[in-house]
Amino acid sequence: MEVRVLDIIDQPTRVQVGGQGPPLLWLHGEANTWRWGPAHEALAQEFTVHAPVHPGFGGERLPDWLYDASDLTFHNAVLIETLGLEQPLVAGVSIGGWLALDLAARRPDLVGSLLAIGALGLRPSEPMPDLFIMQAPEALGYLAESFDTGAVDPLTGDVDAATELWVELAAQARLMWKRPYDQRLERHLSQVRCPSMVVWGANDRLLPVEHGRRLAELLGAPLDVVGQSGHMVTVDAPQAVAAAAARLAFSDQLEP
């Protein structure tokens, strides 16, 4: 894996690049999961993975121009062109899944196929648990079953780890404090034209599988429910994410 730093409309953007195969743009989720990890490794077996760090995440200062998710979609569209990616598979988890959906809806010309894993973005039928008011260990518990939650406790854990998570949560807050979804997205999804797949953790406590089912129906896409996994399948079952990506990219036909 190598790290490139690109200039995207005056925003220095770190992109981790690794693996071999067709191009895959990986849009990361919350809680410092931007770091190259087991899910990236698993995907890199079959794809050339391009994993940018979203502006404002990864310890970076929150840009003044960042108002909501559509600003990151605009950024990601320029990023795809700057990287010279031809019709990549665009995949993302949680908030990154939201960004993948938004990109495929607003710029269908840029996206070869779409993999949405525990994607936020659609208005949920019930209010989502409020991660921002929870103690950090409890909030992490809603995101994945296999996080080390003790380290980030602000009173008893490691000060650096607790601060790092708090800073990452701030980027998330910028995107979803006022409204943890985009009320326009359902309408916009009608414009997604590429092959798509939805992956959901069977034990997702943030957005139950029902939410994934509704998303899959809207996209006309198959739904892959992964057992033994919470919301962030990339953390709890990274191999399942790679297997889904391979099926999406290399199978001739997908069963809806």
Added chain:
Amino acid sequence: MEIYAFHLMPWPRIDPEVREKYTSAWVVYPNSEYDPELGTQLYGEYLDQLVFADEAGFDAICVNEHHQNAYGLMPSPNIMAAALVSRTSRAKIAILGNGIALRDNPLRVAEEVAMLDVMSGGRILSGFVRGIGAEYHSLNLDPTRSRERFFEAHDLIVKAWTEPGPFNWDGEHFQFRYVNVWPRPLQQPHPPIFVPSQGSAETLEWAAERRYPLACTFVPMERLKQFYDGYRQYAEGFGYHAGPEQFGLTSLVHIHPDGEEAAMASVEPHIRYFQERCFTLPLPTFFPPGYTAQSSYRTRLEIAREMAGAGGPALSAGEPLIGTAEQVGERLVRNMEEAGAGKLLAWFQIGDMPHDKAMYSMEQFAEKVLPYVRNATA
């Protein structure tokens, strides 16, 4: 030295198991726990205490703004100030402060404070705050934009008070085609601005640049001195020397004729109530993500760990102002000298302390401590 009467107007019947059952006395503590009949009695008593302070020679009486909580029942400080305007005649009314970053329309603050200033004959001290983190949960406002909203709201309000209208305001957060606030404030150029602060470097620099006095609450002496020193250094950078009149601190006061031990025994259950119930304020509620800079958050973690070790926030900076009137007077002067502070926000009614007990301390303070302090610092 100036002495202000501070108040939080707390709810005195918070569930003893608030922490276990509800996690917080803020934001999510159910308002079914509020009893409006008792509320009527409490507002009466709390206002009586502040009206007494006016009559007894305090320099100012204080109100403040907190939302959706049992810690302090003044979601609209301007309504409290209006109630006090008509019942007082001499003391300044210190609004510490209006949460100007919390308003979608900060011009409402410009209007209301100007009204209060005119109605009171120019007795308003206008504190401006961002609002603590809990308010961002309660009002569903993005905490990552809090500081810039605060700065812009401040600039807008001050301009609305000082420059002839109508003018256009096209800001990042607020846009108005016609800013033209009626009435204008009586005090010129505008009511004095005060900055209650939790000591972040960003606020210290901003307040020092504008020479706005700082007021700190729940900060122990060592940290308070760090904050004040930071402010003084910024002030030197801006080309002036910040004197004691720039610095205020809040301190709990409790007086008992039989000495320190009796005073401590008398106030201790109410302190415990405050620490264990009113201040049930989990860190993510107090400091939501992005509410402050990364470096300031690290300091907050240290303070939170100190607080957890001490069982709650520091209720006074320096020696506790708990004892006989004589003890309180001597310590008060020593504390203020050590901190280099010129404004004391004296806090009498804490937690579930009943009216009579708070009034006794206030009367003793007015009769014995106020003259002593005036004499000692003359």
